[in-house]
Amino acid sequence: LSRGKTFKVEGLVFGVIGHSQKANLGQLLAKNSPFFQKGDLLSLDEPKAYSGHKTKAFVKIQEGCDFQCSYCIIPSVRGKARSHKEIDLLNQVRILIDEGFSEVVLTGTNIGSYGKDTKTSLGNLLEKIGSIKGLRRVRLGSIEPVQIDEKVLEILNESWIERHLHLALQHTSPKMLRLMRRRNRVEKDLELFETLSSRGFALGTDFITGHPGESEYIWKEAWGWITRFPLTHLHGFTYSKRDGTPSAKMNSIVPGNIAKKRLKELEALVLEKNIAFRHTQKDKSLEVLIEESDGKNAFGYDQFYNPVRIYGRIERHSWVNLTKYAIKEKYNEAII
Ligand code: SF4
Structure with missing residues (x-):
């Protein structure tokens, strides 16, 4: 939406809509006149499950994010974190199982914040989902490391939880994490990853290379940390500027070719770690x-x-x- 307004003023696009307006797209287009409808940033769609591959079903448990990472536009376009009602989600999962699905993936903008607005928690929701008969595997979407609380740690012992978690580090230099206004801290992150790894989990993460300020010194510092993490999967990105975010105004821009080179180094490192992990699990079916x-x-x-x-x-x-x-x-x- 931040860029959309500019694009509309400059006549580069015909119309711009916010997420909550997507159901009205047909009507807006029928009017045949340019539009800018940001809609209600606090709206929450009806909980609706969908199946990407028709084998596993995706269930959106919440929308929005209360974090304020400096590079991210999501909180300003998706609004504050709000959760779907537990009863609706449990019904969705039951329906999916009746339809023949045996694996469910829980998704959302920031799933670790589930229940903060409805006086419950992700741990409580998982406990109830796990008691539904017929469900064989539950996969969790990306979670912030600081949102893994005692309750979630306990539930992770359950056999129906996939032995893989995706925890969003985004970076491993302490200085860069502060610059990115991240809530996670690398020492704690490493402790958490080691705990989960010792329980047999494969662990993935998101990582952004080339954020403004990522000097050679900071990259070396980050590299020193990341090599110690028991990682198996990576969603790596090079930094992409989002107008209207604090990072967009920062100096010390990192050239794109350097950001790409760092990302490649990271991908090679995590691939190597993934292969090593699979060898250590060789005795398990x-x-x-x-x-x-x-x-x-x-x-x-x-x-x-x-x-x-x-x-x-x-x-x-x-x-x-x-x-x-x-x-x-x-x-x-x-x-x-
Ligand atoms: S990066 Fe994730 S946690 Fe940070 S503001 Fe964006 S959606 Fe929220």
């Missing part, structure tokens, strides 16, 4: 939910959120337990 199958070959993800290719006849939607498989660079492979 892989529980794979088949998402794609053409009758001869199949594809799915295991409990560590690693892709698995299977040569053999397996139905989509089915679960397979693999005890024998080969570890390839970017996936596991089995013949059955």
